[in-house]
Amino acid sequence: MWSGDELDLDAYLARIGYDIARDGELAPDLRTLTALHRAHASTIPFENLDVALGRPIPLDLKSLQAKLVERRRGGYCYEQNSLLAAALEQTGFHVEGRGARNRSRGATLPPVTHALLAVTVEGEQWLADVGFGWQGPLEPVPLRDGARVEQDGWTFGIGVEDDGIHVLRSLRPTGWMDVYAFSPQAYQPGDFTVLNHYSSSHPESRFLGQVVAQRPGADVRRSLLRETLSLVRPDGSVEERILTAHDLAATLEAEFGIELDAEERAGLERLHPAGA
DSSP: OOOGGGSOHHHHHHHHTOOHHHHOOOOSSHHHHHHHHHHHHHHSOEEOHHHHTTOOOOOSHHHHIIIIIISOOOBOHHHHHHHHHHHHHHHTOEEEEEEEEEOTTOSOOOOEEEEEEEEEETTEEEEEOSOSGGGSOSSOEEOSTTOEEEETTEEEEEEEOTTSOEEEEEEETTEEEEEEEEOSOOBOHHHHHHHHHHHHHOTTOTTTTSOEEEEOOSSOEEEEETTEEEEEOTTSOEEEEEOOHHHHHHHHHHHHOOOOOHHHHHHHHHHSTTOO
16 A cells, blocks of 8 residues: 555664664564664654645655655655555555644644544554654553653654544643544555645645654654744753854754755745845
């Protein structure tokens, strides 16, 4: 379903820094799922740069591998989780998609625009999501009501509401915060394609016309929105820096590991609020 047989698994593992001799043979078990999830989330950044530049976002595996693996770029949720799904499928996992409503922005009721994965390990489902940026988990989260996991000072939990909706929550210094909510309905790659079309082209999409790059981490989580770089730590402290157009490309490379060509650098500088 996820084109796992088309993935160059060795190249993907090299991209995320997973060494079989050091980190262990791959198997459809929780250790492998956890290790691949953490390595991917820590290495391949969340970014919308092609959307911001007005480029199409193909989700076929050949295109994903060329961009995220070979070119050492990042991507947003449909790209990231489709790539992870292919790797997990080739490793022997049963993988399903899910579609979620982002609740991290407050009490509004947004459309379903986020894509994540539900992975079955020994009869139990785990939330796997390497495509939610700095607020997402570094490792899988068990998909059961009341589950709570601590990941390097960042705590996540799962709640199930009366109508069967699952909610990923994050514990902040001010208390629990809903991250996103999703039904147990299985989404297919074609459903990701429909969501991707909205997020990459609809005039109301938050990804159009502005630069977004994010990266979760253990000690610090990084977020770049337009010209503001934010470093968020587990204790809730935030360090912010305003970037000039000249700083933008260098910061994307240094802080997020995003390799850009000259055309991309020039295009992103033109998107800076102050102009190139």
